[in-house]
Amino acid sequence: AQSVSQHNHHVILSEAASLELGCNYSYGGTVNLFWYVQYPGQHLQLLLKYFSGDPLVKGIKGFEAEFIKSKFSFNLRKPSVQWSDTAEYFCAVTPAGNNRKLIWGLGTSLAVNP
Amino acid sequence: EAGVTQSPTHLIKTRGQQATLRCSPISGHTSVYWYQQALGLGLQFLLWYDEGEERNRGNFPPRFSGRQFPNYSSELNVNALELEDSALYLCASSLGQGGRQETQYFGPGTRLLVL
Numbered sequence: 001a002q003s004v005s006q007h008n009h010h011v012i013l014s015e016a017a018s019l020e021l022g023c024n025y026s027y028g029g030t031v032n033l034f035w036y037v038q039y040p041g042q043h044l045q046l047l048l049k050y051f052s053g054d055p056l057v058k059g060i061k062g063f064e065a066e067f068i069k070s071k072f073s074f075n076l077r078k079p080s081v082q083w084s085d086t087a088e089y090f091c092a093v094t095p096a097g098n099n100r101k102l103i104w105g106l107g108t109s110l111a112v113n114p
Numbered sequence: 115e116a117g118v119t120q121s122p123t124h125l126i127k128t129r130g131q132q133a134t135l136r137c138s139p140i141s142g143h144t145s146v147y148w149y150q151q152a153l154g155l156g157l158q159f160l161l162w163y164d165e166g167e168e169r170n171r172g173n174f175p176p177r178f179s180g181r182q183f184p185n186y187s188s189e190l191n192v193n194a195l196e197l198e199d200s201a202l203y204l205c206a207s208s209l210g211q212g213g214r215q216e217t218q219y220f221g222p223g224t225r226l227l228v229l
Contacts, residue, residue, distance in 0.1 A: 104158075
């Protein structure tokens with residue numbers, strides 16, 4: 001069965017620290033990949049997405065993610081986090097094509113201390 | 115531009131009752147999706163509607179059903195409510211162009227509590 005694994009459930013960082021959140025998926029075919037973020041009290045927002053092309057994608061607020069097909073990974077990175085990045089981060093995958101069913105990781109809760 | 119809207123924000127029901135949740139997609143979007151976010155289980159895909167038709171369904175029992183109206187808004191109905199149906203129900207919409215590259219945009223959710 002298709003699945004998405006996020007390795008870190010809770011991450012605590014100080015401001016200006018670098019961030020990397022892991023995401024691995026199990027599916028042998030072509031996939032579309034997404035990172036969503038949920039800030040406290042807000043709804044899910046799209047952070048970035050990968051469909052094809054350059055495996056390094058840039059999103060909002062200085063986030064980027066790299067798709068490594070051989071490792072079935074789509075890790076999220078940010079060189080220097082801010083207190084306002086405190087949120088829940090979700091990785092999601094859907095098989096390319098007309099399936100549209102997003103398969104989600106369990107999320108990573110990030111707390112950034114000022 | 116208005117985002118995806120959902121109503122009600124909260125819903126309290128008792129076991130055995132029926133719940134109806136509503137969703138209005140972003141203007142111009144024809145595809146609507148429903149997800150369940152239960153505690154400890156993460157987000158689970160429920161249903162996908164496009165152009166009034168059910169296109170895909172997740173691993174949920176038939177008492178979870180829905181429909182999409184001509185204006186592309188959607189309803190999720192949960193019959194014979196069980197305690198484990200307590201969850202946040204999220205609606206998302208996308209352009210529905212039929213291509214490979216669709217992005218889903220989410221509403222704030224309806225929190226359903228079954229007593």
